[in-house]
Amino acid sequence: MALLEVQDLHTFYGSIEALKGISFQVDEGEIVALLGSNGAGKTTTLRSISGLERARSGSVRFAGQEIQRTAAHRIVQLGLGHVPEGRRIFVNLTVEENLMLGGYLLRRTPHEVQLRRDEVFERLPRLLERRHQLAGTLSGGEQQMLAIGRALITRPRLLALDEPSMGLAPILVQAIFHTIAEIRKSGTAILLVEQNARQALRLADRGYVLETGSIVLQDDAKALAENRRVQAAYLGGEPEVAL
Amino acid sequence: MSVFVQYLVNGLTIGSFYALVALGYTMIYGIIRLINFAHGDLFMVGAFAGWLVVAAAAGMHLPVAMQLLLALLIAMLAVGLLAMGIERVAYQPLLKSSRLSILITALGVSLALENGAMIAFGAGFDTFPANILPLTGFHLFGAQVGYVQVAMFALALLLMVGLYLFVQFTPVGTAMRALSFDQDAARLMGINVEGVVLITFLLGGSLAAASGVMMGLYYTQINFMMGFLMGLRAFTAAVLGGIGNIPGAMVGGLLIGVLQSLSAGYISSQWQDVIVFAVLILVLVFKPTGIFGERVVERM
Ligand SMILES: Nc1ncnc2c1ncn2[C@@H]1O[C@H](COP(=O)(O)OP(=O)(O)OP(=O)(O)O)[C@@H](O)[C@H]1O
Numbered sequence A: 001m002a003l004l005e006v007q008d009l010h011t012f013y014g015s016i017e018a019l020k021g022i023s024f025q026v027d028e029g030e031i032v033a034l035l036g037s038n039g040a041g042k043t044t045t046l047r048s049i050s051g052l053e054r055a056r057s058g059s060v061r062f063a064g065q066e067i068q069r070t071a072a073h074r075i076v077q078l079g080l081g082h083v084p085e086g087r088r089i090f091v092n093l094t095v096e097e098n099l100m101l102g103g104y105l106l107r108r109t110p111h112e113v114q115l116r117r118d119e120v121f122e123r124l125p126r127l128l129e130r131r132h133q134l135a136g137t138l139s140g141g142e143q144q145m146l147a148i149g150r151a152l153i154t155r156p157r158l159l160a161l162d163e164p165s166m167g168l169a170p171i172l173v174q175a176i177f178h179t180i181a182e183i184r185k186s187g188t189a190i191l192l193v194e195q196n197a198r199q200a201l202r203l204a205d206r207g208y209v210l211e212t213g214s215i216v217l218q219d220d221a222k223a224l225a226e227n228r229r230v231q232a233a234y235l236g237g238e239p240e241v242a243l
Numbered sequence B: 001m002s003v004f005v006q007y008l009v010n011g012l013t014i015g016s017f018y019a020l021v022a023l024g025y026t027m028i029y030g031i032i033r034l035i036n037f038a039h040g041d042l043f044m045v046g047a048f049a050g051w052l053v054v055a056a057a058a059g060m061h062l063p064v065a066m067q068l069l070l071a072l073l074i075a076m077l078a079v080g081l082l083a084m085g086i087e088r089v090a091y092q093p094l095l096k097s098s099r100l101s102i103l104i105t106a107l108g109v110s111l112a113l114e115n116g117a118m119i120a121f122g123a124g125f126d127t128f129p130a131n132i133l134p135l136t137g138f139h140l141f142g143a144q145v146g147y148v149q150v151a152m153f154a155l156a157l158l159l160m161v162g163l164y165l166f167v168q169f170t171p172v173g174t175a176m177r178a179l180s181f182d183q184d185a186a187r188l189m190g191i192n193v194e195g196v197v198l199i200t201f202l203l204g205g206s207l208a209a210a211s212g213v214m215m216g217l218y219y220t221q222i223n224f225m226m227g228f229l230m231g232l233r234a235f236t237a238a239v240l241g242g243i244g245n246i247p248g249a250m251v252g253g254l255l256i257g258v259l260q261s262l263s264a265g266y267i268s269s270q271w272q273d274v275i276v277f278a279v280l281i282l283v284l285v286f287k288p289t290g291i292f293g294e295r296v297v298e299r300m
């Protein structure tokens, strides 16, 4: 059964129709890539799912429940995590405070929050060294790790990641993708928005291609990576050999 | 020397009242970027609420200490709830519209509170019962320090420290600091932003009420317009400390109180507000971020 099921979703910014009736799904434990060029509507898709943007019509079902009209903070509670574009960590708070806020929903059991925070520190040791530092003083890669770590504290069933590798050096991109693979192993499904289509398709099970607010292609990740149109538009034209 | 100390003691006492009100300005500004012009009037409503409770409790022949305690607690609760109601009804629907419309709404709320109080309590002065507070005290460097002054200052300080600890060390307090920086990201942490904003108004309102009750007891006279000047002075204090900054509001309030007391003492009480507002203008010109504020304010 689908964990996330989006049907005929329309989202507007004023009179601009940013999503023109998209439908897709993410199954339990799956990694699904959402590809598309700048302005295609990838970020809008994630924001419409997590409740930051109100879709005008259509349906979003998560774990069998309709959430299209649910408030953002309740959607998180249901187990849908969202690491937004540009990280959006709280730069005025310390690393530790950022993680504690990731556990805000568990605030009545502080002990549990500490346990899970320590788990994040274990997985991302760089954060441990910098726990008392203001988050704004972290490097770009560390900030991204913090943004992901913060979203993991609630142990979401689905994690939506918006361009986690944006602006990072290749070695850090590898580290991020490695982390994503690890997260999936722990049972969390992932909806991955990426400019780095090659890497994303290598990691993903399936993928969708978004163009100006509509889904124009959907297939297994492998088939997408071999697709001519995808190669021309998102993989720089050369055939993918590394697969 | 002894005169100077006297002015200092008096200044710190009224400064602690200013600081309590300034905290509300600064917290509300920090969280939703609103200069809540109605905040001074909440202080006034608090003074009247305390006055009503004292009258009722005295009628029931409760001991004075009990009268004062009840006045403080009931006024804080009532005004805190009033502040929440105002936020929910008047401000929340406008949070997504232009800054100007919410600012004008705040002015409207201020007028409504002032005129409401005038209708309810009349345009004249009401007084707390004489001698409800002890007039005794002690000498310090030749200055006369009332026990009442000490108690009020200590209470104000206690409330301020309590607030600081709450904001700094509890999850909800951390959520306040987070959402003042990035509301969407706060929502993604599962924070009910509207709820946390309401809590901020609850806290701000009850601190203003505590200040109102203490100031009413201290000067014994209260009036429906008393929130106006207090609002201006507390706002000045918040700006002086760096608006949005909690320790800044505390220090700013104490500084304004002392400055006002010194200028009233050494120059003339007619000049005290001129001097206070001259300071506001100088701060705005030379250090717009205030004493503690270093981060740039305008982000919305
Ligand atoms: N807040 C907004 N107000 C108005 N238009 C918006 C807003 N946010 C996005 N848009 C428009 O909606 C469309 C989709 O934007 P979106 O941010 O979802 O694209 P994207 O696929 O995430 O792009 P990128 O790869 O550059 O991040 C674009 O045309 C964009 O200009």
Ligand SMILES: [Mg+2]
Residues within 6 Å of the ligand: A042, A043, A044, A085
């Ligand atoms: Mg985007």
